[in-house]
Amino acid sequence: MKKTERILCLTEILLSRPNELLPLGFFAEHFETAKSTISEDLAVIKETLQLTGRGTLETVPGAAGGVKYLPGIGKEEAQNFLEKLAATLSTEDRMLPGGFLYMADLLYDPAVVRTLGLIFASIFRAKNPEAVVTIETKGIPLALMTADSLGVPTVIVRHGSKVTEGSSVSINYISGSSKRIQTMTLARRALASGKKVLIIDDFIKAGGTAKGIISLMKEFEAEVVGLGILMEDALWHTGRLVEDYLALLQLAEIDPESGKTIVKANKI
Amino acid sequence: MKKTERILCLTEILLSRPNELLPLGFFAEHFETAKSTISEDLAVIKETLQLTGRGTLETVPGAAGGVKYLPGIGKEEAQNFLEKLAATLSTEDRMLPGGFLYMADLLYDPAVVRTLGLIFASIFRAKNPEAVVTIETKGIPLALMTADSLGVPTVIVRHGSKVTEGSSVSINYISGSSKRIQTMTLARRALASGKKVLIIDDFIKAGGTAKGIISLMKEFEAEVVGLGILMEDALWHTGRLVEDYLALLQLAEIDPESGKTIVKANKI
Numbered sequence: 001m002k003k004t005e006r007i008l009c010l011t012e013i014l015l016s017r018p019n020e021l022l023p024l025g026f027f028a029e030h031f032e033t034a035k036s037t038i039s040e041d042l043a044v045i046k047e048t049l050q051l052t053g054r055g056t057l058e059t060v061p062g063a064a065g066g067v068k069y070l071p072g073i074g075k076e077e078a079q080n081f082l083e084k085l086a087a088t089l090s091t092e093d094r095m096l097p098g099g100f101l102y103m104a105d106l107l108y109d110p111a112v113v114r115t116l117g118l119i120f121a122s123i124f125r126a127k128n129p130e131a132v133v134t135i136e137t138k139g140i141p142l143a144l145m146t147a148d149s150l151g152v153p154t155v156i157v158r159h160g161s162k163v164t165e166g167s168s169v170s171i172n173y174i175s176g177s178s179k180r181i182q183t184m185t186l187a188r189r190a191l192a193s194g195k196k197v198l199i200i201d202d203f204i205k206a207g208g209t210a211k212g213i214i215s216l217m218k219e220f221e222a223e224v225v226g227l228g229i230l231m232e233d234a235l236w237h238t239g240r241l242v243e244d245y246l247a248l249l250q251l252a253e254i255d256p257e258s259g260k261t262i263v264k265a266n267k268i
Numbered sequence: 269m270k271k272t273e274r275i276l277c278l279t280e281i282l283l284s285r286p287n288e289l290l291p292l293g294f295f296a297e298h299f300e301t302a303k304s305t306i307s308e309d310l311a312v313i314k315e316t317l318q319l320t321g322r323g324t325l326e327t328v329p330g331a332a333g334g335v336k337y338l339p340g341i342g343k344e345e346a347q348n349f350l351e352k353l354a355a356t357l358s359t360e361d362r363m364l365p366g367g368f369l370y371m372a373d374l375l376y377d378p379a380v381v382r383t384l385g386l387i388f389a390s391i392f393r394a395k396n397p398e399a400v401v402t403i404e405t406k407g408i409p410l411a412l413m414t415a416d417s418l419g420v421p422t423v424i425v426r427h428g429s430k431v432t433e434g435s436s437v438s439i440n441y442i443s444g445s446s447k448r449i450q451t452m453t454l455a456r457r458a459l460a461s462g463k464k465v466l467i468i469d470d471f472i473k474a475g476g477t478a479k480g481i482i483s484l485m486k487e488f489e490a491e492v493v494g495l496g497i498l499m500e501d502a503l504w505h506t507g508r509l510v511e512d513y514l515a516l517l518q519l520a521e522i523d524p525e526s527g528k529t530i531v532k533a534n535k536i
Binding site: 109 | 271272275276280284287312313317319320322365370372373378381405408412415416419432433458
């Protein structure tokens with residue numbers, strides 16, 4: 001096998017198995033070559049990943065070591081993506097009752113949430129979250145793609161208290177905007193005690209849901225290392241129940257006559 | 269830029285933008301080289317993709333043409349993955365009330381569902397689905413990853429009838445195993461009329477839910493081109509409401525004394 005082909009195969013394998021520690025010996029055997037040759041190949045791949053902004057390779061030395069591909073996205077590419085997404089959301093027919101914006105078409109579009117997940121992962125990777133937590137339903141794709149980019153499991157909190165997965169923890173919370181008492185539940189076995197968690201959700205208005213998830217996390221002795229939100233409602237002026245979050249977009253204006261919404265990208 | 273580096277960058281860009289048609293002119297400009305050189309590079313990438321079983325490149329000729337990376341997984345690798353997954357599921361503490369198996373840890377693990385999504389995509393790509401449909405909640409990650417590998421949107425049917433996304437279609441259905449009447453709903457704007465759809469779900473017992481989704485699809489004049497299920501309950505002997513489905517795994521045995529379950533991988 002020629003060098004170009006070997007290095008290409010290596011790249012294809014690494015990129016298709018993100019966040020997985022692959023021993024150099026595995027590649028050396030697979031390509032019937034020396035580990036030192038594989039090391040040289042990896043150095044070239046690392047350089048080109050920098051050029052394309054597609055992430056980086058982490059090398060773990062030692063007997064139990066190897067190489068791991070950590071997916072990423074360039075800052076400029078990320079910002080451009082958010083600007084384009086904001087423009088897509090700034091239209092006349094997306095307003096829903098309750099001041100929410102219709103976003104399901106985008107939230108359920110794999111290519112859109114894949115890129116958003118990469119953006120969240122790039123922002124929060126340094127906090128070393130061990131799980132990504134969200135509440136059903138609309139935030140699930142976003143949380144899953146973030147977890148995929150970070151290489152950690154997803155934990156999905158359910159609405160209500162009917163969870164059939166063994167013992168569970170339920171909490172009541174007050175939705176900040178509608179002031180209704182609601183219940184959210186998480187099965188005990190869904191999250192081990194004492195983990196670092198990143199919370200991901202699609203929208204924040206008064207912050208009642210986010211505050212509820214944070215309370216629930218306390219029951220699991222989890223440390224919340226970040227709260228990433230796709231869109232904050234900048235038109236909500238009566239105070240938020242949580243302050244420390246990072247939103248990628250903001251709902252900035254609604255024209256009451258036409259119903260046209262204006263969504264802006266935040267600087268990340 | 270040397271040839272090896274260019275071809276690596278090209279690979280990284282293609283693999284990170286699956287199912288997207290990228291014009292050859294885009295690459296020629298980006299790498300400041302001739303289109304014919306890019307064509308040669310693509311031929312080498314296509315070959316190595318065959319070697320690693322990571323999918324294929326589709327070349328679309330003409331002025332509006334370009335190249336598209338279609339993700340895939342080799343048949344042997346897929347079968348091995350399913351065998352390992354079946355072994356993981358064959359334990360003593362996974363039985364839930366109602367004869368369901370606890371699978372949430374795996375269904376919400378991005379690396380697991382990414383591979384399962386690739387497997388479903390490889391099986392159903394030839395049917396040209398234009399959307400992947402599922403019902404909340406546990407099947408969502410599976411459906412999303414399948415849709416991502418196919419390059420089509422996900423459509424998520426909601427339980428109950430409280431959908432706040434404009435006009436919607438609800439149907440009542442009878443859960444085949446519990447015999448309870450339930451409701452499922454889909455917003456009108458979630459799926460355009462007359463599309464080819466692939467239905468994906470995590471579990472099938474009597475098939476009531478699957479039959480419900482199929483009925484709902486008729487309301488959208490959709491053509492169901494496939495029904496992919498992660499696990500069929502092979503212990504359910506009283507007939508299924510749907511027959512034409514493809515399951516990757518089967519729940520084959522439950523030992524009533526120990527509660528140990530035996531899960532087998534189907535031949536794909």
